[in-house]
Amino acid sequence: MRVIIIGAGKIGFNVAKILVEQGHDIVMIEQSEERASVLQEHLDIQVVIGNGGSPDLLLSAGIKEANLLVAVTEVDEINMLACITAKKYGVEKTVARVRNYEYVYEDNEKSVFNEIDLIINPELVTAREIAKRIDVPEALDVLYFGDGNIQLLELKIIEGVHTAGKCLKDLNIPYPFIIAAIKRDGDMLIPHGDDKLLANDIIFILAKTKDMPKIERQLGTERKKAERVMILGGGFTGYHLARILEERSYNVKIVEKEHQRCVTLSHQLNDTLVLHGDGADLDLLKAEGAGNADVFVCLTDDDKLNLLVSLIVKHLGAKKAIAQVRRSDYITLMESVGIDIGISPRTLTANAILRFINRGSNVVSVTLISEERAEMIEVLVSPQSKIVNTKLKDLNFPKGAIIGTVYRNHKMIIPKGEDTLKPGDVVTVFSRPKFSARVVDYFV
């Protein structure tokens, strides 16, 4: 597949990097020559320098042969224009990053232009992701499959729980579940029954959504429903997050520095308490009960401020701190000093775009997890597939991948070696990115 990406920012770079690994041909359009030379150094792609809205430039980038256009520059209008132009030249799919929600219909997030197949709004994506994490506060990451009936949780084994040190086969939990992978010291392991759980392991666990809280209890991590959420920064992300949480009847407070913005927010939001003040003002935080918050979310544009305030509120007693980080490379570092979850809007946006791109006739979804070190693939078993009616243990599946769950007739099955797959099953597979193409081939 030939893909044109306009804008070589963090999002464009991430999307390009993963698409190249998946074997696609990438042409990137970027205005800054300096950035272009950095790209050339790191990625095996063609870089064209100039404005992505220019039809001449798009032609010279080979728009006629392209299958997909991803426009992710900082300027909404250029992105939309590029998508419209691309469709005229016969590009099959187009994706535009549009930050200004006034450009789309509010209810279905669609543009008036049907030339744009996916409109991606980084702020909204970020807000949704954070809301998901707030719903399941103890998890590092949450994914849903099979119409929301199956849940994948990324959980940390806390020191001192009774399960730490036990073999997987000895866990004895009376609900169907599977531990798809264990992240230990930065390495990703596909576990067997004889592997032990250790303290500080991060596990990826798949189970029915309704069983999950009980499984968690058995594993030693109690789910506590969050109620009080405090948000620092009333930008687009803060607004979207507050609106989502409002609907789910959380108790939301939002702190914003600019008075005018506060006024606007209070008009747009119903039940949220909008506070005017500086986030780094310790007295304000104390007075407004930041220490009692179940979740404190820092969403300012300043990474340093987010980090600082997160540390302060944790110190004050907030149960969980989530911070937005522009530079995704800092996330690991930030999480190691006590911030519970670092969220990079750019990585999230890139993932959302990739999910859309990878969606095919068989592939329901592909989600990158754990800083792109693994993928969750949700795939439909087609009747022509060679693995239909083969026992799983005879499948000769790639070593770096594991079948998690099978969703058949609205029921979740945790398959064993003796089980067979049937046409129409939706299978979730946990895989390393480089095997993903081979994994998908099994089911087609």
Add this chain to the structure above:
Amino acid sequence: MNYRNIIAIMGVMLIIVGISMIFPAVWSLYYGEDDWSAFLLSSAITVSAGLLAHKATGLRGEVQHKEAIAVLTLSWIAASAFGSLPYLLTGTFVSFADAVFETISGFTTTGASVIPDVEIISHGVLFWRSLTLWLGGMGIIVLFVAVLSSLGVNTLQMFRAESPGAGAEKIKPRAGTTAKILWFTYVGLTVVEILILWALGMPLFDAFCHAFGVIGTGGFSTKNSGIAYFDNPLLHWAMILFMFLSGANFALHYQAFRGKDLRVFWKNGEFRLYAHLMLLFTVILTGVVLASSDYSFEAALRQAAFHVTAIMTTTGYAISDYDLWPYFGRSLLVLLMFIGSCSGSTGGSIKVGRLLILLKQFRLELQRAIHPRAIVNAKINGRSISSEMMINVQQFFFIYLSITAVSTVIISSWGIDLVSAFTAAAAIMSNVGTGLGLVGPMHTYDFLPAAGKYYLSFLMIVGRLELYAVLVLFLPSFWKK
């Protein structure tokens, strides 16, 4: 373009040239030769032409950038045209081409000659030849500091020491102060050398002529066999020393003299490279000479040192026929022709300062190859070089070699072998004067056709004024209003 200003300045130049023609007349009278009248006559013609030009036009307003550039080349040409009068009037040359070649060779301190036998030439003419070298040398010292650098034509402004007229679009009056200081240094060095040569047993007349040739880094001699005629090792060493000194930046001499501190030389990056190169080549050539001849060590060292200094400072004197040396020795000498002396000296060619910048950039460019994102900057004497200057210096190198290459082809079209044609082009461009083969140290340029002489005369001026000042005259936009 204010042509009146240009002509007025040229008038002043002519007056100076005309007055200096009186000196050979004096020597002529002293030796009882009958050509003194020819000198006085040419002097009278030149001075009156100069006066006429100056009076008739007169300086109006300030001299503008373009005019100053035009003056540089035009005054060299005018001085050479009138400077050839003595040769013609005394009957030394019949053809105008010969006379112009000899004069331009003098004023550009090249030292390439078309006189096959200098020992039959009258003292007056010999003195005039050497005097043109000295005047040319002085002219270039002054121009370098006062005019060339302030016009941005010379690419080595940074080596110019504390000259006040930097970066100005017009010639500033204060440049005159610096010029005076440098003249003083120049004259001082000449006087000292005359005295030393005289003390070492050279006749006073020869001492004058050779001192002019050395300090002007010219190379005209009063003898057919050049310096080899004077068979005194001490004299050779003295000349080596003075050639070496006149190849160094005159501003450094002045600083050392004023500050009574010789360390200023060693603190200067260009001078260090100059001295190092000189030593390196001398050592290698000493080895070559020792291996290929039966000279004593002192003689071999003297041979090597003399020729290395003579070629590197673009003087062009010789104490033996180095065209008979092994190929290796000869190719080293040709290499030296392209290096030349320090900026701010009377020498020509590419100059050590430019070579220094090029070599520094060479290393940086390699580093950039392994660190593609590195931002690097070459520094000379602790100051960093702007990228415009770097581009200019590197471009100079390209233009210099291109002109040499094209000239080789042109010269070869007069039926000359490759080595002679190439070294002639190199020797003329760099103002060395002597090459290899047909234009070797024991030969002259007499055999060239008139067209060849004119072309080489042009080339001497191009080299002397460091390319840009002359080449820019060929831009059509230069002459547009």
Add this chain to the structure above:
Amino acid sequence: MNYRNICAVPGMVLVITGISMLFPALWSLYYGDYDWPAFLWTGGVTVILGLTLYKVCGITGAFQAKEAFAAVVLSWVAAAGFGALPFLLSGTLPTFGSALFEAMSGFTTTGASVFSDVEILPHGVLFWRSFTHWLGGMGIIVLFVAVLSSLGVNALSMFKAESPGPVIEKITPRISATAKILWYIYIGMTIVLVVILYALGMPLFDSLCHAFGTVATGGFSIKNLSIGYYANPLIHWVIIAFMFLAGINFVLYYLALKGKDLRVFWKDGEFRLYARITLVFIAVIAVTLLWTTNYSSEAALRHAAFQVVSIMTTTGYATADFDLWTTTAKAMLVILMFVGGCAGSTSGSIKVGRMLILLKQGYLELQRVLHPRSVTQIRINGKAVRPELVMNVQQFFFIYVFIAAVSVTVMSALGLDPVSAFTAVAATLGNVGPGLAEVGPMRNYALVPEAGKYYLSFLMLAGRLELYTLLVLFLPSFWRK
């Protein structure tokens, strides 16, 4: 520094080299010559050694810029080193120095030979000589990249290190696809030439060898008189055309084929200059030939065109002994040795693209003398050229000339006369092949002493890898962690 990566790449290159030795063995068997065991033995050993190296080391992780440089240089040295063995084993060359020279001359498409009589050589050796040209012409690494598509970004750094011309254009998103396209064009051109030559009456074996030599701009012939052996003027004209075509940027072919539009050639500034230089030089030399020889006008034009195109594209075939031509013609050919073909072609030397930048910058510098405050940039094909690139090109010119100058003294120290030394260096550094005098078109490099052969082999490699890639290895900081 990841030494495993550095060793794995030469391993793979050795496999390619080893497999290629099969072809000469087949020709040798076909003709019943004695030299096939030499090729089979070396081929076997080379493949086994290469595979072992590749398997033992294996490419792990991403390449650093440094590693790419080291890997590419090592690959070329390895290819030439093992490529030299058949000459030794077949007994056609006595010393390793000569064999290495011949192999390096082949791989770098220089075409300088140490064989004084090629017509007595067995067919296997002849084919191998020409085949090394063909392998090296488009680049072994490029072939390697085309074959092994999984290298990704790593390939780009090596690609650049092997052919770091001033404009590296990625014509497809994938570097391996670009490499494949280049090879397809290359192979296509070769096949067309073989067919035409065969149709014009050249035997198939000769057609193959000469097509390899032409398209790769190499220059090894299988006849002592080079192309002059074939009396058919049409053959000469065809080879002239294909040498000219091989000197054009291959990217232009791709663009022309893709857009079905021949105007891309004329829109390219480099091509225009390339065509113009070729025409001017042909015209001038043809005129000198008409004046000084008794050639017919067609013959004069043909010989002028053949020699000019052959030297300019750094091929090195000859139809006449141009060493006997006039000095002017010879001087012009020597200048062409420093110009070379277009960037992105199989030719060597400084390249027309760089000349274009240098010439434009030269004009700009003159403009800057007139308008010292002007801010301008040169433009190539409508795009502004960054000052860093200008500096890089200028510096390349300096380093190229600098290395040439130093090498001339080295060669003259080894006893070559100035003309031979100078042209030998120009011809090997520029990957041309024949020079003048002792290394002229009808002579060879057999007379160069053993040390000189090693040194010239080094120059050929330096020229083929465009200096930087090889020179960075000499930076001490290159080897530091």
